[in-house]
Amino acid sequence: MAADPNFNDHVFEVARQVPVGRVTSYGAIAKFLGVGNWSRKVGKAMGLVAGIEPYVPFQRVVNSQGRLTGGTSGIEHRAQLLAEEGVTVIGDKVQNFKTVFWDPVKELNFD
């Protein structure tokens, strides 16, 4: 399956469904979209979120370790945004990740 132009949009849409004070992982989103091994592509997609609308809470999307990735750029920014939402982040890692983790596959339902 090659690069689906709609894939990014799906990623963004799922990211928007993440409740405040919660986070999800690249793999969880990829899995939800039915492409569990495209997790990297999800990460790439998040890199394009800057400036698009509606706003995509990319700060709520981390890796499976609850770690904010993307080099060192913007991590502090994301950490602060999460902190304001009630998610404690120390350094580049989400504290109590297991509790704040939000899995779209299990918790996201369609109206």
Add this chain to the structure above:
DNA sequence: CGGTTGACGGCCG
């Protein structure tokens, strides 16, 4: 809990 290793798949030069 943190650091490392192996593997999968797509992407860029």
Add this chain to the structure above:
DNA sequence: ACGGCCGCCAACC
């Protein structure tokens, strides 16, 4: 077409 590079993940130590 080819080789090297990832904003990953799971398993291991």
